[in-house]
Amino acid sequence: MIKLVIVDDHPVVRDGLRGMFAADDRFTVLGEAGDGREALAVTDAVHPDVILLDLRMPVMDGVTTIRELRSRGATARVLVLTTYDTDGDVLPAIRAGATGYLLKDTPREDLFRAVVAAHRGESVLSPAVAGRLMGELRSPAKEPLSQRELEVLTLISQGCTNRETAGRLFISEATVKTHLLHAYAKLGVRDRASAVAAAFEQGLLGRD
Incomplete structure:
Protein backbone atom coordinates (compact mmCIF):
# COMPACT_ATOMS: atom_id res chain seq x y z
CA MET A 1 0.00 0.00 0.00
CA ILE A 2 1.13 3.54 -0.72
CA LYS A 3 1.37 5.51 2.51
CA LEU A 4 0.00 9.05 2.29
CA VAL A 5 0.00 12.27 4.26
CA ILE A 6 -2.54 14.94 3.29
CA VAL A 7 -1.61 18.59 3.86
CA ASP A 8 -4.24 21.30 3.34
CA ASP A 9 -5.46 24.15 5.52
CA HIS A 10 -9.12 23.36 4.76
CA PRO A 11 -10.50 20.50 6.91
CA VAL A 12 -13.26 19.80 4.39
CA VAL A 13 -10.68 19.22 1.66
CA ARG A 14 -8.68 16.90 3.91
CA ASP A 15 -11.81 14.97 4.83
CA GLY A 16 -12.76 14.56 1.18
CA LEU A 17 -9.32 13.36 0.13
CA ARG A 18 -9.04 10.99 3.07
CA GLY A 19 -12.40 9.45 2.20
CA MET A 20 -11.41 9.02 -1.45
CA PHE A 21 -8.15 7.27 -0.70
CA ALA A 22 -9.55 5.19 2.17
CA ALA A 23 -12.00 3.65 -0.29
CA ASP A 24 -9.17 2.29 -2.47
CA ASP A 25 -7.08 -0.56 -1.07
CA ARG A 26 -3.94 0.65 -2.86
CA PHE A 27 -3.60 3.53 -0.40
CA THR A 28 -3.51 4.21 3.32
CA VAL A 29 -3.63 7.69 4.87
CA LEU A 30 -1.21 7.84 7.79
CA GLY A 31 -1.74 11.45 8.79
CA GLU A 32 -2.93 14.96 7.99
CA ALA A 33 -1.69 18.49 8.54
CA GLY A 34 -3.19 21.96 8.22
CA ASP A 35 0.02 23.82 7.40
CA GLY A 36 3.63 23.23 6.43
CA ARG A 37 5.01 23.18 9.94
CA GLU A 38 2.54 20.47 10.97
CA ALA A 39 3.40 18.60 7.78
CA LEU A 40 7.07 18.42 8.74
CA ALA A 41 6.21 17.01 12.17
CA VAL A 42 3.78 14.44 10.76
CA THR A 43 6.25 13.39 8.07
CA ASP A 44 8.99 12.89 10.66
CA ALA A 45 6.59 10.74 12.71
CA VAL A 46 5.03 8.47 10.07
CA HIS A 47 7.45 8.49 7.08
CA PRO A 48 4.93 8.53 4.20
CA ASP A 49 5.65 7.50 0.62
CA VAL A 50 3.75 10.43 -0.91
CA ILE A 51 2.68 13.80 0.50
CA LEU A 52 -0.32 15.54 -1.07
CA LEU A 53 0.48 19.19 -0.46
CA ASP A 54 -1.45 22.41 -0.89
CA LEU A 55 0.59 25.54 -1.64
CA ARG A 56 -1.06 28.55 -0.03
CA MET A 57 -1.30 27.81 3.68
CA PRO A 58 -0.77 29.76 6.90
CA VAL A 59 2.30 29.43 9.13
CA MET A 60 4.44 27.77 6.41
CA ASP A 61 3.53 27.71 2.72
CA GLY A 62 3.91 24.75 0.40
CA VAL A 63 7.09 25.79 -1.41
CA THR A 64 8.89 26.48 1.86
CA THR A 65 7.69 23.10 3.12
CA ILE A 66 9.08 21.31 0.06
CA ARG A 67 12.44 22.99 0.52
CA GLU A 68 12.52 22.08 4.20
CA LEU A 69 11.61 18.46 3.48
CA ARG A 70 14.45 18.23 0.99
CA SER A 71 16.93 19.87 3.36
CA ARG A 72 15.97 17.29 6.01
CA GLY A 73 16.55 14.43 3.60
CA ALA A 74 12.91 13.29 3.56
CA THR A 75 12.35 10.55 0.99
CA ALA A 76 8.62 11.14 0.49
CA ARG A 77 7.52 12.23 -2.96
CA VAL A 78 5.67 15.54 -2.89
CA LEU A 79 2.62 15.86 -5.12
CA VAL A 80 1.28 19.42 -5.11
CA LEU A 81 -2.52 19.54 -5.18
CA THR A 82 -3.75 23.11 -5.39
CA THR A 83 -6.23 25.51 -6.96
CA TYR A 84 -3.54 27.74 -8.46
CA ASP A 85 -1.68 27.27 -11.74
CA THR A 86 0.06 30.64 -12.16
CA ASP A 87 3.77 30.81 -13.02
CA GLY A 88 4.42 32.27 -9.58
CA ASP A 89 3.04 29.09 -8.01
CA VAL A 90 4.07 26.35 -10.45
CA LEU A 91 7.71 27.18 -11.14
CA PRO A 92 8.87 27.69 -7.52
CA ALA A 93 7.20 24.42 -6.48
CA ILE A 94 8.85 22.44 -9.28
CA ARG A 95 12.22 24.07 -8.62
CA ALA A 96 11.90 23.32 -4.90
CA GLY A 97 11.62 19.61 -5.68
CA ALA A 98 7.94 18.70 -6.12
CA THR A 99 7.52 15.40 -7.99
CA GLY A 100 4.22 16.51 -9.46
CA TYR A 101 1.72 19.36 -9.68
CA LEU A 102 -2.01 18.83 -10.03
CA LEU A 103 -5.07 21.04 -9.73
CA LYS A 104 -7.90 20.30 -7.32
CA ASP A 105 -10.36 19.76 -10.16
CA THR A 106 -8.38 16.68 -11.25
CA PRO A 107 -10.76 13.68 -11.65
CA ARG A 108 -10.55 11.00 -8.95
CA GLU A 109 -9.03 8.27 -11.14
CA ASP A 110 -6.47 10.68 -12.58
CA LEU A 111 -5.49 11.65 -9.05
CA PHE A 112 -5.09 8.00 -8.07
CA ARG A 113 -2.92 7.33 -11.13
CA ALA A 114 -0.85 10.43 -10.34
CA VAL A 115 -0.16 9.26 -6.78
CA VAL A 116 0.92 5.83 -8.04
CA ALA A 117 3.18 7.45 -10.64
CA ALA A 118 4.64 9.87 -8.10
CA HIS A 119 5.36 6.93 -5.79
CA ARG A 120 7.42 5.44 -8.63
CA GLY A 121 9.32 8.69 -8.92
CA GLU A 122 7.68 9.81 -12.15
CA SER A 123 6.92 13.47 -12.79
CA VAL A 124 3.20 14.17 -12.91
CA LEU A 125 1.76 17.42 -14.25
CA SER A 126 -1.77 18.51 -15.02
CA PRO A 127 -2.20 19.57 -18.69
CA ALA A 128 -2.52 23.25 -17.73
CA VAL A 129 0.68 23.14 -15.68
CA ALA A 130 2.56 21.23 -18.39
CA GLY A 131 1.56 23.92 -20.86
CA ARG A 132 2.88 26.66 -18.62
CA LEU A 133 6.22 24.90 -18.18
CA MET A 134 6.56 24.38 -21.92
CA GLY A 135 5.84 28.06 -22.46
CA GLU A 136 8.54 28.95 -19.96
CA LEU A 137 11.06 26.71 -21.72
CA ARG A 138 10.22 28.13 -25.13
CA SER A 139 10.38 31.76 -24.05
CA PRO A 140 13.68 33.58 -24.58
CA ALA A 141 15.99 33.89 -21.60
CA LYS A 142 15.30 36.97 -19.54
CA GLU A 143 17.94 39.64 -19.26
CA PRO A 144 19.67 39.48 -15.86
CA LEU A 145 19.32 42.33 -13.38
CA SER A 146 22.18 44.78 -13.22
Missing part, protein backbone atom coordinates in the same frame (compact mmCIF):
# COMPACT_ATOMS: atom_id res chain seq x y z
CA GLN A 147 24.17 45.23 -10.02
CA ARG A 148 22.52 48.59 -9.40
CA GLU A 149 19.03 47.15 -9.95
CA LEU A 150 19.84 44.44 -7.41
CA GLU A 151 21.07 47.07 -4.94
CA VAL A 152 17.82 49.03 -5.36
CA LEU A 153 15.67 45.92 -4.91
CA THR A 154 17.68 44.89 -1.85
CA LEU A 155 16.98 48.21 -0.14
CA ILE A 156 13.32 48.12 -1.20
CA SER A 157 13.02 44.62 0.27
CA GLN A 158 14.34 46.02 3.55
CA GLY A 159 11.49 48.54 3.65
CA CYS A 160 13.24 51.60 2.23
CA THR A 161 11.23 54.17 0.31
CA ASN A 162 12.43 55.46 -3.06
CA ARG A 163 13.77 58.56 -1.32
CA GLU A 164 15.63 56.55 1.32
CA THR A 165 17.02 54.25 -1.37
CA ALA A 166 18.23 57.21 -3.38
CA GLY A 167 19.94 58.66 -0.31
CA ARG A 168 21.74 55.44 0.52
CA LEU A 169 22.96 54.90 -3.03
CA PHE A 170 23.76 58.60 -3.65
CA ILE A 171 21.50 58.77 -6.69
CA SER A 172 18.31 60.69 -7.48
CA GLU A 173 14.78 59.44 -6.82
CA ALA A 174 14.15 59.55 -10.57
CA THR A 175 17.09 57.21 -11.11
CA VAL A 176 15.71 54.83 -8.48
CA LYS A 177 12.37 54.79 -10.29
CA THR A 178 14.14 54.09 -13.59
CA HIS A 179 16.05 51.16 -12.09
CA LEU A 180 12.80 49.80 -10.65
CA LEU A 181 11.02 50.04 -14.01
CA HIS A 182 13.88 48.17 -15.68
CA ALA A 183 13.76 45.51 -12.96
CA TYR A 184 9.97 45.14 -13.37
CA ALA A 185 10.40 44.51 -17.09
CA LYS A 186 13.16 41.93 -16.58
CA LEU A 187 11.24 40.10 -13.86
CA GLY A 188 7.91 40.27 -15.66
CA VAL A 189 6.09 42.08 -12.83
CA ARG A 190 4.25 45.36 -12.35
CA ASP A 191 4.93 46.59 -8.83
CA ARG A 192 7.50 46.76 -6.03
CA ALA A 193 6.10 43.92 -3.94
CA SER A 194 5.95 41.54 -6.90
CA ALA A 195 9.49 42.50 -7.95
CA VAL A 196 10.86 41.75 -4.49
CA ALA A 197 8.95 38.45 -4.32
CA ALA A 198 10.17 37.40 -7.77
CA ALA A 199 13.76 38.30 -6.92
CA PHE A 200 13.57 36.18 -3.74
CA GLU A 201 12.04 33.26 -5.64
CA GLN A 202 14.84 33.38 -8.20
CA GLY A 203 17.50 33.50 -5.50
CA LEU A 204 18.62 36.99 -6.47
CA LEU A 205 18.19 38.43 -2.99
CA GLY A 206 19.42 36.98 0.28
CA ARG A 207 16.89 35.97 2.96
CA ASP A 208 18.83 37.22 5.99
